[in-house]
Amino acid sequence: MNKVIIKGNLVADPEARQVGQNKTDLSKFRVAVNDFKKTVYVDVEAWEKTAANCNKYLKKGSPILIDGRLNLDEWEMEGKKRSRLTVVANNVEFLGKLNGDDTSSDKRENKSVEDDDDIPF
Secondary structure, X not given: OOOEEEEEEEOOOOEEEEEOOOOEEEEEEEEXXXXXXXXXXXXXXXXXXXXXXHHHHOOOOOEEEXXXXXXXXXXXXXXXXXXXXXXXXXXXXXXXXXXXXXXXXXXXXXXXXXXXXXXXX
């Protein structure tokens, strides 16, 4: 089983891209996850509709909950093997205000970005 659930805050605004011949939406961002004694930084990728909504509604500092899977990228550079572990998001839930919206997550219906075409806030 390959499943990861993390809760944290965006370190910077998401990086929006369109990749491939079909111009598939991709959103890359880093999440700061507070452990009891230190902060862990996790690289996250979201694709398609989830990516489009992340790019549209999230910004630096946004609190989020991510349900996804681990992905290991491996490559060789200058004769040395390199690797990077990332989380590929299956579901991203917005936990706070969205781009100036004054409605807190406690007062609105709990929605994930993969559930709806139109987010109701």
